[in-house]
Amino acid sequence: MVTLKPFSPPFAAEFGGLDLHRSISLADQERLIAAFAEYPVLVFPSQRIDDVQQIAFSERFGDLETTKPGTVGAGSKVVVLTNVGSDGDIVATNHRQTLNGRANQQWHTDSSFKKIAAKASVLSARVLPKTGGQTEFICMRTVYRELPGHLKQCIEGRVCIHDYAHGRGKIDPNFVTNEERATLPPVRQAMVLDHGIRGKSLYIGAHCVEVVDMDPAESQSLIDELTSFATQEQFIYRHHWRPHDMIMWDNRATLHRASPFSSATEKRYMVRTTIAGDAPTIANGA
Numbered sequence: 001m002v003t004l005k006p007f008s009p010p011f012a013a014e015f016g017g018l019d020l021h022r023s024i025s026l027a028d029q030e031r032l033i034a035a036f037a038e039y040p041v042l043v044f045p046s047q048r049i050d051d052v053q054q055i056a057f058s059e060r061f062g063d064l065e066t067t068k069p070g071t072v073g074a075g076s077k078v079v080v081l082t083n084v085g086s087d088g089d090i091v092a093t094n095h096r097q098t099l100n101g102r103a104n105q106q107w108h109t110d111s112s113f114k115k116i117a118a119k120a121s122v123l124s125a126r127v128l129p130k131t132g133g134q135t136e137f138i139c140m141r142t143v144y145r146e147l148p149g150h151l152k153q154c155i156e157g158r159v160c161i162h163d164y165a166h167g168r169g170k171i172d173p174n175f176v177t178n179e180e181r182a183t184l185p186p187v188r189q190a191m192v193l194d195h196g197i198r199g200k201s202l203y204i205g206a207h208c209v210e211v212v213d214m215d216p217a218e219s220q221s222l223i224d225e226l227t228s229f230a231t232q233e234q235f236i237y238r239h240h241w242r243p244h245d246m247i248m249w250d251n252r253a254t255l256h257r258a259s260p261f262s263s264a265t266e267k268r269y270m271v272r273t274t275i276a277g278d279a280p281t282i283a284n285g286a
Contacts, residue, residue, distance in 0.1 A: 002028050004035055011139035011254075012041035012237040020049050020057050020246075029060065036120075037198065040250035041137045041237060047246040049124060051078050051271060054246070058122045058273035061248075065111060065118060065274040070180050072097060081258075082269040084127070093264055096175070101263060103171045106206035107138070107231055107255045110274055113164035113207045115187045117251065120275040124246040127269035132261030137237045140201040141253050143230045144192065147202065151229070154222065158191045159212040159282060160204065167207040188212065190281040193252050201253045202230060203281065230255065252277070 002017040015035055018028065036042055049057075055077050058064055067073040072080035083098055085091045091098055111118035123135070144152070163186040168175040186209065193201045204226055211219040238259075239247065249256060261268060 013039040014043045040253040044246040048244045062275045079272040083263045104258045108206040112162045116277040119277045122248045123272045129261040129266035134259040138255045144202045155191045161209040162207040166209045
């Protein structure tokens with residue numbers, strides 16, 4: 001029997017009693033969909049799964065993104081987030097995989113740098129460090145609800161440029177290759193997303209470069225103010241990973257980031273599947 005246990009803050013919950021080695025009943029699938037509509041972060045404990053099983057689960061919610069060039073898992077349906085090389089050893093501190101891990105310690109939402117941003121992500125813990133390496137989440141529907149009125153007025157109808165090179169460039173200006181720049185040019189995203197009866201959410205993150213049709217200095221000041229407000233401790237759910245935990249989150253309603261760990265001495269191996277969005281955040285896709 002499946003169970004649902006809310007955490008604090010109450011936008012995250014544990015969805016227990018599911019065994020992904022077995023088929024999911026229609027009733028449990030309906031309970032899962034209803035839970036995900038209410039809780040944009042769901043934790044599934046004790047899921048000792050492989051990539052094939054994770055892909056099968058994720059595809060219940062839509063088509064999956066193909067992993068972009070320059071990432072472990074490129075061309076497949078999984079993203080491997082790890083500091084472990086193909087030889088099984090920990091990679092150097094200046095290795096691209098290590099730098100990618102550092103970049104993921106910025107508050108972000110997956111694939112906001114794509115014209116059609118990701119709908120959701122599923123992340124499973126395969127190997128964990130002894131300390132650190134938590135993942136933190138923020139519900140951006142709650143953040144929008146709590147935003148001061150003048151900020152809501154300021155961002156309503158506004159568009160922001162998101163750029164993969166901008167986000168990664170904060171870690172290393174040479175991180176992004178020419179191939180990646182050509183594949184992932186800057187895109188426009190709405191700053192406010194409407195989730196119907198669930199309300200609206202603020203849509204920003206590490207890839208957010210500038211607000212369209214705004215003075216650059218004012219744009220940066222606004223992005224900084226919104227980020228500072230959104231990342232207050234009261235809005236954060238911090239997940240302390242247990243072996244074989246799996247988490248699914250709504251990319252259009254949350255921000256997330258990884259916490260640091262001793263990446264030079266401890267291994268962390270996580271596998272993500274990314275559920276593709278089905279529509280742009282701007283009505284005409286401009």
